[in-house]
Amino acid sequence: MTDDRLPIEVSHLTKRFGAVTAVHDLSFTVEPGHVTGFLGPNGAGKTTTMRILTGLMSPTAGTATIGGLAYRRLPQPSRTVGAVFDTTAFHPGHTARDHLRVYAAMGAHPDRRVDDLLDLLGLAPAADRRTRTFSTGMRQRLNLATALLGDPRVLLLDEPSNGLDPEGMSWLRQFLRDLAGDGRTVLVSSHVLSELEILADNVVVIRHGRLLAAGPWAQLTGPPTVVVRSPDADALHTALAGTHAERDGPDRLRIHGLDAPAVAELAARHRLRVHELTTERTGLEQLFLRLTAGEATTAEQVTTR
Numbered sequence: 001m002t003d004d005r006l007p008i009e010v011s012h013l014t015k016r017f018g019a020v021t022a023v024h025d026l027s028f029t030v031e032p033g034h035v036t037g038f039l040g041p042n043g044a045g046k047t048t049t050m051r052i053l054t055g056l057m058s059p060t061a062g063t064a065t066i067g068g069l070a071y072r073r074l075p076q077p078s079r080t081v082g083a084v085f086d087t088t089a090f091h092p093g094h095t096a097r098d099h100l101r102v103y104a105a106m107g108a109h110p111d112r113r114v115d116d117l118l119d120l121l122g123l124a125p126a127a128d129r130r131t132r133t134f135s136t137g138m139r140q141r142l143n144l145a146t147a148l149l150g151d152p153r154v155l156l157l158d159e160p161s162n163g164l165d166p167e168g169m170s171w172l173r174q175f176l177r178d179l180a181g182d183g184r185t186v187l188v189s190s191h192v193l194s195e196l197e198i199l200a201d202n203v204v205v206i207r208h209g210r211l212l213a214a215g216p217w218a219q220l221t222g223p224p225t226v227v228v229r230s231p232d233a234d235a236l237h238t239a240l241a242g243t244h245a246e247r248d249g250p251d252r253l254r255i256h257g258l259d260a261p262a263v264a265e266l267a268a269r270h271r272l273r274v275h276e277l278t279t280e281r282t283g284l285e286q287l288f289l290r291l292t293a294g295e296a297t298t299a300e301q302v303t304t305r
């Protein structure tokens with residue numbers, strides 16, 4: 001394959017199971033070179049979308065492509081796409097090495113990939129332990145190793161952070177960033193916003209199978225607000241004429257459209273005292289609750305606030 005930067009494109013995708021519409025006219029793009037979060041409450045349609053992307057299910061309508069091709073039309077699917085689903089089961093009597101060897105044989109991947117991946121995922125010391133003794137974190141790593149056997153350019157990971165402790169999260173963040181840094185396309189689902197905030201650069205938010213918002217975090221949460229506490233709040237308010245500032249108590253101002261260093265410099269230029277200067281971002285939890293409560297229904301409504 002000459003072009004190894006392969007975007008994921010979901011276009012007007014619909015999937016019905018009898019009376020249930022799991023995915024409804026869903027469209028979004030996932031760019032290579034970034035980790036993109038796929039966020040939605042339980043039952044939102046994330047797994048269904050990812051299953052369609054990996055050819056495990058057919059859509060009722062619309063398309064889901066990788067580098068412009070449906071999974072079934074990819075010339076070397078297992079070398080192009082690596083997927084991890086939450087439900088991936090291990091044979092409890094198999095060791096980590098056995099497990100990877102079985103999958104390497106199924107995908108006709110060279111056996112040496114097994115040892116390379118055990119090393120890469122930090123599983124070498126546990127390579128000959130039976131998977132039934134594995135912690136959640138080790139299972140997640142073994143899942144990732146399995147997905148990486150074919151050295152794929154696209155990774156679809158369904159809830160890979162489920163059950164990880166903070167150290168595991170920090171490791172996963174770096175690991176996914178390194179994969180994306182190499183031009184890979186990485187889509188990671190979760191129903192927990194704070195996890196995706198750590199792991200992903202961009203996010204696609206869905207609810208009831210429909211798109212709610214998509215884009216980089218900063219674009220979705222809006223610019224920061226600077227809160228200043230100053231005994232010279234009146235004079236500072238006057239000095240801030242032309243920016244959007246509002247009183248928030250006798251000695252406090254909330255300022256939009258300037259960052260904290262700019263506010264500090266302006267105060268210094270006017271020789272005004274600053275006792276406290278903090279930056280607040282629109283709470284991501286708040287954003288998600290607002291989105292999933294149905295106040296916003298399109299990306300525009302979210303980005304323009």
Ligand SMILES: Nc1ncnc2c1ncn2[C@@H]1O[C@H](COP(=O)(O)OP(=O)(O)OP(=O)(O)O)[C@@H](O)[C@H]1O
Pocket residue numbers: 017020021022040041042043044045046047048049190191
């Ligand atoms: N095989 C199926 N048959 C019938 N309904 C299904 C099937 N698979 C999924 N659904 C339904 O489709 C909807 C979307 O489910 P899906 O698993 O895609 O959501 P999800 O966002 O991945 O949720 P979770 O975070 O709980 O995994 C749900 O209402 C689910 O019950």
